[in-house]
Amino acid sequence: MKLSKKFYQSNDVVQISKDLLGKVLVTNFNNQLTSGIIVETEAYRAPDDKACHAYKNRKTERTKTMFEAGGIAYIYLCYGIHHLFNIVTSTEGNAHAVLIRAIEPIENVELMLKRRNFSTSKPQLTAGPGVLTKALGITTSNNGLDIMKKNSPIWVEDRGVEVPKNTMIASPRVGVGYAEECATWPWRFRIKNNRWTSNAK
DNA sequence: CACGGGATCGTCT
DNA sequence: GACGATCCCGTGT
Numbered sequence: 001m002k003l004s005k006k007f008y009q010s011n012d013v014v015q016i017s018k019d020l021l022g023k024v025l026v027t028n029f030n031n032q033l034t035s036g037i038i039v040e041t042e043a044y045r046a047p048d049d050k051a052c053h054a055y056k057n058r059k060t061e062r063t064k065t066m067f068e069a070g071g072i073a074y075i076y077l078c079y080g081i082h083h084l085f086n087i088v089t090s091t092e093g094n095a096h097a098v099l100i101r102a103i104e105p106i107e108n109v110e111l112m113l114k115r116r117n118f119s120t121s122k123p124q125l126t127a128g129p130g131v132l133t134k135a136l137g138i139t140t141s142n143n144g145l146d147i148m149k150k151n152s153p154i155w156v157e158d159r160g161v162e163v164p165k166n167t168m169i170a171s172p173r174v175g176v177g178y179a180e181e182c183a184t185w186p187w188r189f190r191i192k193n194n195r196w197t198s199n200a201k
Numbered sequence: 202c203a204c205g206g207g208a209t210c211g212t213c214t
Numbered sequence: 215g216a217c218g219a220t221c222c223c224g225t226g227t
Contacts, residue, residue, distance in 0.1 A: 042219070051219065062212060080209030082220050099219060130220050140211095175219050198220095 003156045004148055008070035013089045013096035017043040018189050020087075020156070022163035025103055027136045027154050034111055034136050036103030036126055037161060040197040042173045043187040044086070046095035051179035054095035065144050066095035073154060075133075075143040082130025083139045087147065087156070101188070102127045104196035105135070112136070127198040167192040 003023065010016060018041075026035040046054035046066065053076075054063045065074045070089040074097050078084050086097040103126045105112055112118075112135040118125055126132040133139070138154060147155050170186040177183055190197045 044219075053219080058213095060213070076219090077209095077211055079218060079220050080211070084219065086219085101219090124221095128220070173219070178218085 017041040022161040024157045035107040036105045040102035040190040042099040050182040051176035071148040073145040083133045102197045
C-alpha cells in the first residue's frame, strides 16, 4: 500500500503527477499521524523545463536533491516563508519532481487546525503548496528524506481511491511567468470539482 | 469578489 | 543585491 520504487522511478514525471491524484500523503511526527488525499499536483522536469529549478541540469547546493533517484523528498523555502514539498521521480541523474499543491484532509484534522491556527475546517486549511506542508508539519529539515523507507515520517499510500481520467483537469502551472513558453505547458493537475484544491487561475 | 501589497530569507548572480 | 514553483489581509465595489 505504500508506493514503492517502481512507482517513483518511472521516467514520465507528467504521468506520475496524474497518478498521484487520489493517493494519500501521510506524515507521522512525534507519533502524531496526519494525512490527506492528494488532489492537486504539478510536474517539473529538467533539463528542458524553464520553470524547473534544475533547468539545463543546473546543479547547485539546493538542486542536487532533484538529481537523486526517485522516491525522496525535495523541500525548499519559497518567499522566505513557505516550505514547498516535492517528490523526486525518475532515476539518478534525471532531475524530475512533482510538487504537491493541495490535499483533502483525512486523519487528525484537529492537529492540522492547530498547526494552522484555524478554529474550523475549510478548504484554505490545506489548499496550496505552502499551507498543506504547514498542516502536515513538513519543513525543509525533511529535505532529502527517503519516503519509501520503513519508519520514514513522510510517505504516500495507495488506499484504492479511484480517480477516473475524465475527472482529471490539466492546466498551466501557476507562479511561473518567468518560464516563458514553458509557462503554458499544461502540467498542473487537479481533481474536477474537488473543493480542496487551491484556486484556479 | 477582485485587486494590491507586505512578509521574510535562502539561493544564485 | 535581486528575486522567488506563496499566502494573507486590507481596501474598495
